[in-house]
Amino acid sequence: AQTVTQSQPEMSVQEAETVTLSCTYDTSESDYYLFWYKQPPSRQMILVIRQEAYKQQNATENRFSVNFQKAAKSFSLKISDSQLGDAAMYFCAYRRGATNKLIFGTGTLLAVQP
Amino acid sequence: DVKVTQSSRYLVKRTGEKVFLECVQDMDHENMFWYRQDPGLGLRLIYFSYDVKMKEKGDIPEGYSVSREKKERFSLILESASTNQTSMYLCASSFAGAKSYEQYFGPGTRLTVT
Numbered sequence: 001a002q003t004v005t006q007s008q009p010e011m012s013v014q015e016a017e018t019v020t021l022s023c024t025y026d027t028s029e030s031d032y033y034l035f036w037y038k039q040p041p042s043r044q045m046i047l048v049i050r051q052e053a054y055k056q057q058n059a060t061e062n063r064f065s066v067n068f069q070k071a072a073k074s075f076s077l078k079i080s081d082s083q084l085g086d087a088a089m090y091f092c093a094y095r096r097g098a099t100n101k102l103i104f105g106t107g108t109l110l111a112v113q114p
Numbered sequence: 115d116v117k118v119t120q121s122s123r124y125l126v127k128r129t130g131e132k133v134f135l136e137c138v139q140d141m142d143h144e145n146m147f148w149y150r151q152d153p154g155l156g157l158r159l160i161y162f163s164y165d166v167k168m169k170e171k172g173d174i175p176e177g178y179s180v181s182r183e184k185k186e187r188f189s190l191i192l193e194s195a196s197t198n199q200t201s202m203y204l205c206a207s208s209f210a211g212a213k214s215y216e217q218y219f220g221p222g223t224r225l226t227v228t
Contacts, residue, residue: 004156037219044221044222045206047216091157100210101147101172102157102217104156104158
């Protein structure tokens with residue numbers, strides 16, 4: 001069975017600094033997708049970034065980028081120039097290509113210090 | 115903008131009561147999902163539906179049932195609420211197939227069973 005592991009329950013970063021959130025996953029599939037979702041306090045969860053396993057290039061969305069290491073089954077999220085609005089719970093998620101179901105990690109709570 | 119709404123933000127019920135959680139989406143999505151979110155456990159899939167009247171069990175279906183009579187509406191039913199069902203419940207929706215990259219989430223219902 002596929003699993004997703006986030007080993008950092010909490011992280012903290014200074015405003016304007018860079019922070020990296022870790023995620024590892026376990027799968028024997030070759031066709032899959034990886035996602036980072038953000039859940040701000042008392043607000044709806046939103047998609048931050050996604051990575052298709054067949055793409056070698058790391059995905060980037062403005063200040064958010066990933067480091068996708070397929071052989072190591074690692075998918076970390078880097079947030080550059082951190083802002084107060086980045087404070088949230090971040091979930092890493094995996095989806096096998098042919099299915100609609102997401103498997104989530106346990107989340108990392110990110111605090112941004114002014 | 116995609117909108118996923120849930121009938122209540124907060125709900126308090128007594129043990130043994132029948133509880134209905136409603137979710138409505140306005141994007142004509144084929145897929146709808148119910149998750150349960152608990153600290154340290156992340157999000158776990160309870161049920162999902164890929165079409166009207168069609169449903170599939172997720173990872174933790176015990177004690178829950180679902181109903182999807184219309185495409186835009188997906189209901190989660192706790193037949194006889196128990197204290198261990200106290201949790202945050204999140205609804206999500208997505209397109210099916212190749213367009214299903216992103217799941218869109220509702221704001222959540224925090225259910226307390228006393």
